[in-house]
Amino acid sequence: MPVTARPPGRPRAGIDATVFAATLTTVTDLGYANATVDRIAAAAGVAKTTIYRRWPSKGALITACLVDAFGPVPLTGADRAEILAAAIRWAAAKIAEPGIGAAFAGVFTDAVSDPDLRRILSTQLQDPYRIALQEALDEPETRVLFFIDVVIGTLIHRMGMTGEPMVAADVDALVDMVLRVLERP
């Protein structure tokens, strides 16, 4: 007896992965502003209405795509410092991947003036990482939120201002800076 009974009617085709891939390649090729839902649908070989049947808005689609692309944060390391350093470098590497940084910056920007999207972004993308980091680092919520603001804010600001991801030397400086705060509050 399955826990969730299969709902009646035609089952959904497994196109989520295809749409996510099309979203990232479209953003990479054309930029966030030109990555319209029409174009993403065309790139995925899917009707636009199908996309809106699965995600309520373009921002929700991008957010879901980002959640899928980021995956779980690797919490590896011998101590808290190593864990946090690994998480920062992982975030920097992810944001530097083609399309992800631009998509992230774009959806973040849209969220500023859109409370609904802000809630989606906060609960679906930020909260899981915040909770995982709280437990792994044994730090209070306010401090973890501060770390996230610093790390993600810095990486996105660089991406937005220059159009390029942050170079390795500056990522090193970012890791070093945050670790000092962790070790000597």
Next chain:
Amino acid sequence: MPVTARPPGRPRAGIDATVFAATLTTVTDLGYANATVDRIAAAAGVAKTTIYRRWPSKGALITACLVDAFGPVPLTGADRAEILAAAIRWAAAKIAEPGIGAAFAGVFTDAVSDPDLRRILSTQLQDPYRIALQEALDEPETRVLFFIDVVIGTLIHRMGMTGEPMVAADVDALVDMVLRVLERP
């Protein structure tokens, strides 16, 4: 003998300040996304075409408004640490002012996918402060750019994720964190 001869034709009316004020109040009241150029023009008592005669795009208008609202950075303090601390607190206070934070976050977001706007934002808003800080702190360009990414990125990320400006305790932590890097690179 005036240095710049007055150009022929009807002179421009002195409405820049009026439009800037209308822009901030409109953003404050309605949010960045709902602060359309039509509404800003109406709030300023000015025709939309007049706005487009003076600023080439909405982003350029917002940027000019921000440049006007921020004004010059105060570089006061006995030593480099005090100067940088004062600059960070000044930035945090400005971004917390009604409308400014939302406008900043909005135009920043738009700039991510708009190279033209990115150039305007970089040259007209960031560069003056970067240059002034380079001289006041006697630090290389890359380091000052890193500081700007950290400070502005953190403040904007908080503003974008929560819709509220950063609280005083976190601004203190931000100042403390950056000062450590300044004093012990």
Next chain:
DNA sequence: CCCATTACGCTACTCAAGGTATCGATACTA
């Protein structure tokens, strides 16, 4: 086998907003 149910593709559509074109009126200089 037929039916209810749901998903898909397609076309067409609405709506909002950035940005443009045109034109008459106005303010200033020479």
Next chain:
DNA sequence: TAGTATCGATACCTTGAGTAGCGTAATGGG
């Protein structure tokens, strides 16, 4: 008075997000 450039007003173009309706394809149940 002629020339120039601005302002306001109206109308318009274009793009893109999101929706509605319809025929069709799958699936499970009777």
